[in-house]
Amino acid sequence: MIGTIHIIDDEDVIRDALSFLLASRGLSTRGWDSGEAFLDALPLSDCACIILDVRMGGLSGPEVFDRLQLAGVRVPVIFLTGHADVPVAVRALKAGAFDFIEKPFNDNQIVDLALTAIAAHAQDQAAAAARQSVADRKATLSQREKEVMALMVTGALNKQIADALGIALRTVEVHRGRVLAKMGVRNAIELTKLIADGQN
Amino acid sequence: MIGTIHIIDDEDVIRDALSFLLASRGLSTRGWDSGEAFLDALPLSDCACIILDVRMGGLSGPEVFDRLQLAGVRVPVIFLTGHADVPVAVRALKAGAFDFIEKPFNDNQIVDLALTAIAAHAQDQAAAAARQSVADRKATLSQREKEVMALMVTGALNKQIADALGIALRTVEVHRGRVLAKMGVRNAIELTKLIADGQN
DNA sequence: CACGCTATTGTGGAAACCCGCAATAGCGGC
DNA sequence: GCCGCTATTGCGGGTTTCCACAATAGCGTG
Structure with missing residues (x-):
């Protein structure tokens, strides 16, 4: 068809x-x-x-x-x-x-x-x-998770993300893990490519 | 002008x-x-x-x-x-x-x-x-460094890169560091964006 | 108010990453 | 042969990541 x-x-x-x-x-x-x-x-x-x-x-x-x-x-x-x-x-x-x-x-x-x-x-x-597909998975992210993801793809360290958002390092780690899981990727690099592709 | x-x-x-x-x-x-x-x-x-x-x-x-x-x-x-x-x-x-x-x-x-x-x-x-500019910096990389970079932007762990190239973990770390330095970026994520942009 | 869900944070440890210091080896050029 | 460049590897240690276990707090539903 x-x-x-x-x-x-x-x-x-x-x-x-x-x-x-x-x-x-x-x-x-x-x-x-x-x-x-x-x-x-x-x-x-x-x-x-x-x-x-x-x-x-x-x-x-x-x-x-x-x-x-x-x-x-x-x-x-x-x-x-x-x-x-x-x-x-x-x-x-x-x-x-x-x-x-x-x-x-x-x-x-x-x-x-x-x-x-x-x-x-x-x-x-x-x-x-x-x-x-990417947009769908992105839609399942909570507000906080989106914020963390946005900083992740800039290459920021977890500590820097924590400072930027005013939350504890541990919290960033949790969000980070959830973002990777929800987006179906193994690491921040794959995530970056996924998001960067979407922009084009 | x-x-x-x-x-x-x-x-x-x-x-x-x-x-x-x-x-x-x-x-x-x-x-x-x-x-x-x-x-x-x-x-x-x-x-x-x-x-x-x-x-x-x-x-x-x-x-x-x-x-x-x-x-x-x-x-x-x-x-x-x-x-x-x-x-x-x-x-x-x-x-x-x-x-x-x-x-x-x-x-x-x-x-x-x-x-x-x-x-x-x-x-x-x-x-x-x-x-x-990206191409110029890329040209300064040695053969090995290019190989390592290619695997870096796939999100592979250093250990996996080492296995893939049949070299020691430490060697990969050295190459990785040199790649980041020569390409003028702080981490693998910025490198990925630099390379991915170049493809377009 | 109890229950479920999410966000948040801490502790502690395994694994991975980053890097300076140091050493060995091969290869091409002067 | 000496020099410069690159590749390779080990050691040690600080930093970062990842995650299981555990706990607190807010919010909406029934």
Whole structure:
């Protein structure tokens, strides 16, 4: 199960052509005849990639894209346009679009693009899952434990942490042990790498 | 000294207009009438930003850009084009161009763009300098010290490092101390962050 | 108020870490 | 052969970490 490609275009011909093309290469697709329809259907758990027409009745492609960003949807978006419009393309790409191609499109090109987009999404998902896992474990920490952890990853000694927090050395040791246990790591170095990765 | 904006365009009018505009805002500029001339002049220590025309006699803008990438030049490039060409714009941006704008350009827009490009370059430079600094210090490590460091950042105990390398515990301790000293950090956690950052 | 949960602290000891002092050994260069 | 650099190891001792056992205190629930 690698996810579905959602095709948003108000022209039936384009949607059907794309669906047929991608389906013939073994990809799962689903069409939407307007940005509003797609946005209303969110959240979509199977969404691995979006092919989005720029010029549509109702919301335009870029407008849909903006709303996706605001909604926190992190899926590769391939824009499709029938009109040479460099500023729109530039703005879309700088805003994080996966690609921007002109109609008529080359069949193999768009299939390749969809495949690489799905691959990129899979990587994103894996990274997001890892981050989420870390965030989940972090959420099980008490306030004090978080404070101690924050100082641990700076390389501070237990004694320095104790002074900084105004608590006894022994207490820091207890918290430290609990932090390591809850975060599922063996030592402060693994913890540091776990937290540092999350920042990126 | 914030660096010079290099303007590469085979049309004197454009070069002069841009130079005048940017100079009037207090920016330092230098013009080149062909990609070849600019590439021949490399390396240029003052280069903070490049404004590059797409269509020129001789090497095209994208061709110049490719050679810059190959040469390892990491400077923001703002493409300038007189012809609406979406595929070229898309390719340039995906290859890492800073921006891609159409002529005739808006004066304030291009000044702002140049300023943000220079700011981005300054940040890149700072990050690159930091990475270089780490790399330099790393280069002063002996082979053994590098091996020990590699195991240190995994969170391994000295005893485990000793077993892995087939040397005595005391020897590991000596190497460990030297690694920390040469890398300019106080403990293994700071070292880990230093190395992990470098990877990104 | 008793009970459960968490935070806090102490004691004491095993294990690990850090480091100065000292010594042996190999290797390349003058 | 002497010198400089690196690798290696041992000894001794101070510092830090980790943890089991034990105890006190506050807070919310029933």
